[in-house]
Amino acid sequence: MSFPDRQTVLDFLKENPDATSKADIARGLKVKGQERAVLRDVLKQLEEEGKLERTGKRSFAQADRPPPSGLVEFTRLTKEGDLVGQCVGDSGLFGPELIYGGPSGKSRGRAPGKGDRAVCKIVGREDGEWRAYVITLLEKRLSDRIVGLYEHAPRGGRVIPASRKERRELLIQEGDRKGAKDGDLVVAEPKPQGRRQLGPPLGVVKEVIGHITDARSASLIAIYAHDIPVDFPEAALVEAREKEPADAPRTDLRNTPLITIDPHDARDHDDAVWAEQTEDGGWKVIVAIADVAAYVTEGSALDKEAEKRGNSTYFPDRVVPMLPFELSADACSLRENEDRPCMAVEMIFSADGHKKRHRFLRATMRSAAKLSYEEAQAAIDGKPGGKAEELLETVLKPLWGAYAAVSKARDIRSPLDLDMPERRIMFTPEGELDGIVTKVRLDAHRLIEEFMIQANVAAAETLEQKNSPVMYRVHDTPSDAKVAAFAEFLQTLDMKWNIGERPQTHKFNKLLAEIRGGDYEGMISQMVLRTQAQAIYSEENLGHFGLNLAKYAHFTSPIRRYADLIVHRALIRAHDFGPDGLSERGAARLEEVAEHISMTERRSMAAERDATDRYLAIFLSDRVGAEFDGRITGVTPAGLFVALAGSGADGFVPISSISEDYWIHDEAAVAVYARGSGKTFSIGQIVRVRLREVTPLQGGLLLEMLSEPLPAPPGRQAARQAITRERGGPRSRSGGGGGGGPPRRGKPKFDKRTLPKKGKPKRR
Template sequence: MSFPDKQTVLDYIRDHPNATTKQDIARGLKVKGRDRATLREILKELEQDGTLERTGKRAWAQADRPPPTGVVQFTHQDENGDLIGKAVGDNGPFGPDIIYTGLSGKPRGKVTEPGEGDRALCKIKLVDGVWQARALTVLEKRLSNSIVGLYSQGPRGGKVTPSNRKERREFLIQEADRNGAEDGDLVITVPKPQARRQYGPNLGIVREVIGHIDDPRSASLLAIHAHDIPVEFPEAALEQARDPKPAKAEREDLTQIPLITIDPHDARDHDDAVFAEQLDDGWRVIVAIADVAAYVTENSPLDREALKRGNSTYFPDRVVPMLPFELSADECSLREGELRRCMAVEMIFDKSGTKRSHRFIRGMMKSAAKLSYQEAQAAIDGKPGGKAGEMLEDVLKPLWGAYAAVARARDKRSPLDLDLPERRIIFSEDGEIEGIITKERLEAHRLIEEFMIQANVAAAETLEKQKSPLVYRVHDVPSDAKIAAFAEFLQTIDMKWHVGERPQTEKFNRLLKDIQDGDYAQMVTQMVLRTQAQAIYSEENLGHFGLNLVRYAHFTSPIRRYADLIVHRALIAALNLGPDGLSKDMSVRLEEIAEHISGTERRSMAAEREATDRYLAIFLADRVGAEFEGRITGVTGAGLFVALAGSGADGFIPISSISDDYWVLDDAAMQIYARGSGKTYGLGQIVKVRLKEVTPLQGGLLLEMLSEPMPAPKGRREARSKTDADRPSRRGAPGRIKSKQSGKPKFSKKTLPKHKRRGRKK
């Protein structure tokens, strides 16, 4: 045969992932004699151009394809509680996300499973479009082996119960090792060094007492320490914040423009201000942002600490800021009537809301008013009062006029419309929980949000035009595997989705509108949300699918996000707006920085969810035995997850507690059904439940199902009958689940993952 070309070699490697060596490839393509030298040259060229990656002395794999057996670095848990990692090559982690599915083979003795931060040698394979890893052995454990938990004193010593529901270890604390810990204290504990391996309970040493379980602020304290979120600022950073010395730069005078801030009523800092005026053929809009880059210069103590934190973390009862309040709530807060440095963008829109031009300004401004969302909205709605009344004609009405035009263009662009409700926990002055309310969503919120989006787009456009390095905010298109699963789900409710078509936000929105008043509205909304990728920061522009934008960068919140600070510096350098722009040294590190701040954002989101779960559990602790209406938000092989009406708290119903039926998981339909009768519980179904148990330490709610299952859906009876017929009969306890997709149920691994399903951050 004539020797194949590069594409044939690549096609063979793609279709035969176990063929990794030159000998395997040559045998598969029937290459002999002198053609083997040509094959060697092709492999060398593919390696040099980055298409293939060397995995051994004479072994290769596609650069973005994990090897059949290799090292996986596990980095985080996704919203379902599954451990996620990436394959590790010579240049570090690479390729697609890999989900951990368990140990490989039949482990002998006590085998440790990997956790976040661990590296493990794994068997890796592609199953239904999803990369999966089964661990052979853990090679490198995470550096921190401590646990955060509750210390309880007993007659024979102390014990620490972990606050993380996924942590299986408990530590026994001997008297000499409790370091002053008392019953009910929240502590950080580390394993006690032992001369040789001993069997029996784990011994620990209390390293630090961080609070008490009865402290109303304990939920946030636990989350902060469990996720290693830095709280205290180094003294050098605080000194810099107390005595800010802004970089000198030429500035445009914006003090005569009535820019105003519109924020929550209890906001401590104000980092953005807006202004609009009507033109003959459109609108002029200015978005001004606190000039944080002037105060936080590269590689200064403040900058190093801000990069370390990556972003501010917002708990129900407090904020752990990226920058000290001495700076963020003072010199970098656009206070009413006070002179402030700013970075601003002036945008010109035509009457249809299409942006015609924009320019960036480094200026001086003076906020004309500090308004809350409610005050601004009330004035527009015909109930003006105070400062909002004074500003109504000259400032607020032009803002709403400009927004009406921009909103028309937004609607034509058709960003993904998942306006999901958010709940807010209300605290008394002494920190006790008074109640839970649904956050009000006003047109004033949408106005500010849309103007911020337009400013972010303008920043990305300018930096691309200037060929400047920058960090994009990207939201990738849903993967083929997720779209296929979504299409299969829609089939179960007699709806169609063409898998071959490129996903479009407009198509998702049309589907959501069609079912908005139907029985499946909540179910489909949850599935649309699950189909989306996670928004991250990246040096590479992948676009923003959710906003339906070609380019997007974060510019509007440098007080609380390091990504915005980078974009400010890049604009300063690209437009010659001062000496404090993005340096070449930092420019070459943007890929590393983008990965780091994406990680700190995930860390903050996980900590925020955990704290909220604990506060909700505390709020419901005295309601054990009460009945609630709820909605099923998650269906797994271990049981059902239900969000309680009113509070939105997530509870878990173990599969074995539902009934004596043999329950089977239908992954495609996101339902469980009773074998034989076919009766069903499924995603989005409204059910009545009883609160059986509350564990505030872990933020867990155990529920009991009171509602009867739904009748078997007509469209799934035949498929389920075939599945049941193909499944060999097994003996086992009633209520156990088994399916090809779900694998063996593991209550301890799957208990209460996060199904809160708030809208993803933009």
């Protein structure tokens, strides 16, 4: 029997109730190396059997036994009048029910009630009941703050929230507006009100952050709403201005004509590439990355701030960087014709593109040229100019030759082939919206992307070979539940998917190739995307399903990702490249840091998406009444989400506005259909819509459906009759479930005062 086994884990948790995380269990049982994978499988099995409950991303508790103390939420009153609650974890409530047993020690305030949370001491009794004794009762209060639009009134004003999820407005008394004027964007907090409960809650303006007429207000709202750190501490700025790179032995690569290839407006250049053909017909490729670890040393003010931010956040009109611009755009930017410290990997590929070996170097380089993707591609396509023309034969053609070889191996590897279009919002030099363009994917983009992937793989392989801690970038295999839902969806289209086999990227790719150009291309592509897990950082290797790679670590962007900085430090330590490698304390914190930077990445993605939605709403604010083609990207009982062609903006069609039919939600088919006729709107369907309302403050678009639904799909009638029977026949259009109209929160509020008053966008 392998170690650790199930009973060993359960016995350990029973004897050590404070050991809740996987790391605690691994340390307590002295689990190392390959045994960690066994432990992961054991914990997963025990969770599936209900013997353990997940209390956080990587923490567990026995399902029938709570911790000795913790956060408790009181959820209900029994018929006998006892107040009952459960422990609170990252994933929600867990463990057996706990009966409120009174205060722990001398009472210092009110007793808890239903809905309250409290830090409690938890004690088991001989009769099997668990009692929760309150140590600290947490005050009920409104969410911390609201970012929104201040609207002035004679005796104060109100704050209209910028978030569509926020249902409250705050009334602002005259003395609490802190100079806010009509149309200002503000951060406001609820004001303690004592027993006052009638009417909207009172608030206090804490900060004025801009004005709604500012063309770049959308990013400001997103930055403050998602708590994206903007200002650097003075200590970090001082270090950025004064810090010299760590003194370490370096290989001299200054005579190797490495070049940077980036977007034409890039301010920082953190990767450079070079290639040459070897005597046996293969290729040598060098990828050099800015040596950020030489400037941002562990435990420094810069390091603490970089870890806090986790990553840079990219908005359509600005970047909130992980590192001060003194580093990201200067000292750590691989500028043309300037010496720069770097970390480099030299990779040797065979003629058919398979990597034979690699080695890492800590080096000094000098970029031979700064090219844009378009300049490099034009030179290869026979239209060279400037620096690209000078380097065409000696640098660019060898790079493209190496890429052609590596692409062969990539095709055999068959990473997931979902090439979703990206759009870019354009601004005038004055900061006004100027248009929206679809980003063109060039071979130059794919070349850099593939060489970066190869360098990342090499980093993970080397660190594993040297038994070093690794910060992996992992993308887990789609879950059984998602694969089953995908198979059920395909079945509604009379297509089959074998759910008994382990998901593989080449099978998804085969399906995508078969339906390309057909009626189902859009909907199946959307569903393949939905089936995928979310990529995260982890100290534990789960592989990268999307790239179809067994091991993968981010190495190539330490200017903008903290994970890459950790990987650089680990490589420095593993190769004894200098005194600034990963410390023992840093290695011990990998699990904690991985969770944090996965969170900051999600935070940045949400902020970037919110800002883009608002900019698109501003761009379309003078197009109310216009008609657009679009694609259905989401289906809910409340209505349909439609992405507009051209701009990619997402709008909402309330189900109650489509027609007088009773519309029923077919969850398996990701569709709604009319009871009786069976006519259908499905995910991926191309439709024609009219723009009815725009709310730039919230980034909301309300659409009207103009297209007729499609005929009922063949073979779906029996399943839909079963859905109708299960729901008890016809439903009112205004009712709940699958047949009713949308909750009013699904419709953005339209208020002309939230529209920009000047600087309407130009349109191309």
